[in-house]
Amino acid sequence: MVIALLAVLGVELIVIVALLVFILGRKRWVTHQPGAFRGAIRVVNGDIDGVGAKWSRGYGHWVRDVLVWTKAPFLFRNQLLAADGLHELRAAQPHEIKRLGDHPVIVQVGVGTATVELAAGLDDTTLLLGPYPEPVEASGHAEPAPTGSAVSGERS
Secondary structure: OHHHHHHHOOOOHHHHHHHHHHHHHHHHHHHOOOOOEEEEEEEEEOOEOOEOOOOEEEEEEEEOOEEEEEEOOOOOOEEEEEOOEEEEEEEOOOOOOOOOOOOOEEEEEEEOOEEEEEEEOHHHHHHHHOOOOOOEOOOOOEOOOOOOOOOOOOOO
């Protein structure tokens, strides 16, 4: 859409091609980061600059206990979220989140005083959990991760 608008406005073809090459190169670089997964993010309670209450698409990967979230569609901005731990792992309700496969998984992550939800496809469950092997209750005691075919997908 943006490229068509640039062409209509009379921007030279070489500029449009250079912009397209830059965008596609950035996407390739983001998606090939170690541990990168495609997903969606939203704030459940609290306030985090750059993350809203509606699902927003992008790519994420964990660097220790910091989630690096790269916002779609152009993948220009990174959002760094220092996580306190995972609070809940669950299978998404039907029609709760779209375009992440047949059985998306949702994880609640504590980020300071706020809570965010991360969603990814079932195949990316291990990448979505990152450095946290299992969710942690607010009191700090570990609770076992839910089992079952809907959330126990392993990458093969």
